[in-house]
Amino acid sequence: MRALAHSAGVRIVGEIRQRRPIPDVATYIGKGKAEELFQLARETEAEVILFDVELNPVQQRNLEQITQTRVVDRTQLILDIFAQRARSREGALQVELAQLLYLMPRLSGKGVALSRLGGGIGTRGPGETKLEIDRRRIRERVAHLRHEIEEVRRQRGHQRSARRKLPFPSGAIVGYTNAGKSTLLNVLSGAETYVDNRLFATLDPTTRRVVLPDGWSVLLTDTVGFVENLPPMLLEAFYATLEEVREADFLIHVIDIASPHWELQRDAVETTLVELQADQKPVITVFNKADCVRDPAWLRQLVAETPNSVYISARFAQGIPHLMDRIVATVQGMLVSVDVWLPYEATALLAECYEYGRVLSVDYHEDAIHLRAQVIPSVAARLKTSQK
Numbered sequence: 001m002r003a004l005a006h007s008a009g010v011r012i013v014g015e016i017r018q019r020r021p022i023p024d025v026a027t028y029i030g031k032g033k034a035e036e037l038f039q040l041a042r043e044t045e046a047e048v049i050l051f052d053v054e055l056n057p058v059q060q061r062n063l064e065q066i067t068q069t070r071v072v073d074r075t076q077l078i079l080d081i082f083a084q085r086a087r088s089r090e091g092a093l094q095v096e097l098a099q100l101l102y103l104m105p106r107l108s109g110k111g112v113a114l115s116r117l118g119g120g121i122g123t124r125g126p127g128e129t130k131l132e133i134d135r136r137r138i139r140e141r142v143a144h145l146r147h148e149i150e151e152v153r154r155q156r157g158h159q160r161s162a163r164r165k166l167p168f169p170s171g172a173i174v175g176y177t178n179a180g181k182s183t184l185l186n187v188l189s190g191a192e193t194y195v196d197n198r199l200f201a202t203l204d205p206t207t208r209r210v211v212l213p214d215g216w217s218v219l220l221t222d223t224v225g226f227v228e229n230l231p232p233m234l235l236e237a238f239y240a241t242l243e244e245v246r247e248a249d250f251l252i253h254v255i256d257i258a259s260p261h262w263e264l265q266r267d268a269v270e271t272t273l274v275e276l277q278a279d280q281k282p283v284i285t286v287f288n289k290a291d292c293v294r295d296p297a298w299l300r301q302l303v304a305e306t307p308n309s310v311y312i313s314a315r316f317a318q319g320i321p322h323l324m325d326r327i328v329a330t331v332q333g334m335l336v337s338v339d340v341w342l343p344y345e346a347t348a349l350l351a352e353c354y355e356y357g358r359v360l361s362v363d364y365h366e367d368a369i370h371l372r373a374q375v376i377p378s379v380a381a382r383l384k385t386s387q388k
Contacts, residue, residue, distance in 0.1 A: 001052040013044040018357045028059045038067040057106040099143040102229035170219040172245045175224025175254035176265035180288040184314040185222040250282040258292035335374040340387040342369045
């Protein structure tokens with residue numbers, strides 16, 4: 001929560017913790033604790049009070065009345081950060097949709113006024129309240145945004161289809177926010193994706209081609225960072241972006257091993273992958289920020305106990321060769337063995353096998369080429385379609 005506040009540009013002047021069996025229906029923390037919060041806010045001259053939970057509209061309104069201070073819950077804080085970070089049209093659309101979905105149930109008792117009074121033919125009796133008008137406008141805007149996001153989703157689908165025609169396997173870099181995903185993509189691809197040491201520094205997915213040591217290539221996509229208890233409306237709004245995770249052939253899960261909460265962050269990412277139905281893909285686990293770990297022996301033991309994992313420092317480009325080896329091994333595990341007879345007019349396919357697969361043997365006969373190779377599934381299908 002402190003990291004979220006810092007990312008939003010908030011200076012923390014005080015904290016209150018509370019342990020109670022169940023939340024208070026009216027104020028979540030209870031009236032006595034709310035009075036204590038009012039005193040602390042007044043003493044520290046706080047301008048906003050942040051809650052590390054999602055409050056319902058009634059609780060939020062009651063707390064603001066008692067504390068006489070603006071109250072922001074965890075969901076709204078994350079939405080505010082997303083609004084600051086959104087740079088592309090797609091990101092802005094998705095953030096606005098999530099904000100409106102959050103706002104809609106919280107419209108109550110604000111500026112209620114009758115728009116038309118009177119009766120008779122052609123009138124609407126008591127008319128709409130301002131609240132009803134606001135809700136109707138929000139519903140209309142939500143419908144419009146969903147239509148635009150669906151268009152973006154279709155465009156992304158076309159882009160993915162175009163990438164699928166390339167003989168490259170695709171991977172998605174996933175991980176808790178600020179784990180170092182964008183830095184890693186920059187190191188692997190030589191790109192210049194925006195990087196900042198803040199949560200949710202990048203919201204828009206970026207795809208880059210990465211050339212592997214043996215000459216093969218993969219397409220890697222940097223995705224939006226996950227966070228513990230990611231609000232459901234964000235999952236809905238960012239579905240078009242998160243589809244990149246679902247459509248990838250394999251995943252690179254980047255973990256900030258220097259964080260004292262890395263296990264909780266790892267579990268939060270894995271839970272989100274289950275919700276996205278992407279938990280059955282091959283995964284390379286990357287323990288990043290190894291340069292900040294004080295016990296290298298413990299880190300080596302962790303890697304030894306974690307299947308298909310490496311430790312690296314993306315910031316200093318340390319351990320990257322080991323990660324490249326893992327990517328090569330993972331891609332090789334997805335290759336399909338083919339034994340085909342190709343006509344001579346299909347030599348372009350043979351060239352693809354040399355560049356993007358592993359050619360085991362080639363025999364040139366009078367009327368055809370006998371090829372045995374290991375290639376990705378899409379190339380295998382084209383080979384079998386083209387054979388004599």
